[in-house]
Amino acid sequence: MGTWISTWPGGPEDSALPALLCLPPAGAGCQQFRAWQPVLAGTAQVYGVQLPGRENRWREAMPDTFGEAVEAIAGELVRTVAADRPLVVFGHSFGGLLGYELARLVPPRALVVSACRAPGHWDGAGRGIVDDDEELDKLFDTAGLDPAFLDDDTRALMVEMLRKDARLSLSYAHTPGARLNLPVHAWGADGDETVTSAELDGWAAVTTAGFHRHRTTGGHHAVLRRPEPVLKHLAGLLRGDDALLSRPA
Numbered sequence: 001m002g003t004w005i006s007t008w009p010g011g012p013e014d015s016a017l018p019a020l021l022c023l024p025p026a027g028a029g030c031q032q033f034r035a036w037q038p039v040l041a042g043t044a045q046v047y048g049v050q051l052p053g054r055e056n057r058w059r060e061a062m063p064d065t066f067g068e069a070v071e072a073i074a075g076e077l078v079r080t081v082a083a084d085r086p087l088v089v090f091g092h093s094f095g096g097l098l099g100y101e102l103a104r105l106v107p108p109r110a111l112v113v114s115a116c117r118a119p120g121h122w123d124g125a126g127r128g129i130v131d132d133d134e135e136l137d138k139l140f141d142t143a144g145l146d147p148a149f150l151d152d153d154t155r156a157l158m159v160e161m162l163r164k165d166a167r168l169s170l171s172y173a174h175t176p177g178a179r180l181n182l183p184v185h186a187w188g189a190d191g192d193e194t195v196t197s198a199e200l201d202g203w204a205a206v207t208t209a210g211f212h213r214h215r216t217t218g219g220h221h222a223v224l225r226r227p228e229p230v231l232k233h234l235a236g237l238l239r240g241d242d243a244l245l246s247r248p249a
Contacts, residue, residue, distance in 0.1 A: 002057040004076045006030055007047045008037045014045040018086035018238040021047045023095030027162030029055035032224065039231050044238045049073055053161050062164050066172040070098060074105040088112065088237045092224055094165055097122060097172065100206065107182055110237045110245060114187035114223040114230065117195050118202025119174040183210040183245055187230060189222035190215065210246060
């Protein structure tokens with residue numbers, strides 16, 4: 001079995017730095033976050049969550065349920081990042097939902113989600129695309145990859161991976177409970193046709209420690225395609241910027 005958490009050390013001192021845990025969108029692996037490590041060198045050690053069925057884990061079977069995936073990630077996270085080490089969790093789209101449920105088990109300093117509807121809006125999400133090849137194909141085309149560089153067989157494998165993640169999302173049911181006692185930051189793009197403003201605003205209900213909304217331009221994957229603003233924001237959180245960690249005025 002492969003590991004659920006990958007990292008790309010930038011120096012021998014990285015294990016003493018704050019940790020940034022990144023969760024990718026459906027149908028994608030975590031290698032895309034490798035480029036974030038040099039940008040955050042000296043500020044944080046970047047970790048990526050790798051679900052089975054992709055990249056270095058492509059031969060492994062997916063977990064049966066969303067909850068099983070979260071528990072496996074949480075178990076490895078507590079063995080990887082010391083409890084007294086500052087941690088920020090970032091999740092994009094489906095990765096944001098995983099990040100939220102993970103934060104309920106292993107509370108970070110802050111949770112940052114992008115292009116992700118709030119937990120209460122996820123019931124049934126993905127049902128319309130699991131068996132719709134055309135809809136899956138459309139979503140794949142917006143996944144931050146240039147289809148021109150993919151042959152037909154590779155593309156088919158990646159679309160099938162997206163289908164499996166959509167199916168996994170159908171096993172998710174939000175169970176309301178104690179709200180997070182940590183700030184939540186939600187990023188949304190003006191041109192995102194997948195996640196509405198109301199679905200982003202719903203994140204305010206999951207925390208008692210402050211909700212912050214951030215906007216950018218572009219489509220559903222705008223934050224991943226132009227990560228400079230969110231990386232600057234994450235660096236501030238990792239450094240413990242009081243203005244970012246406090247309740248909004």
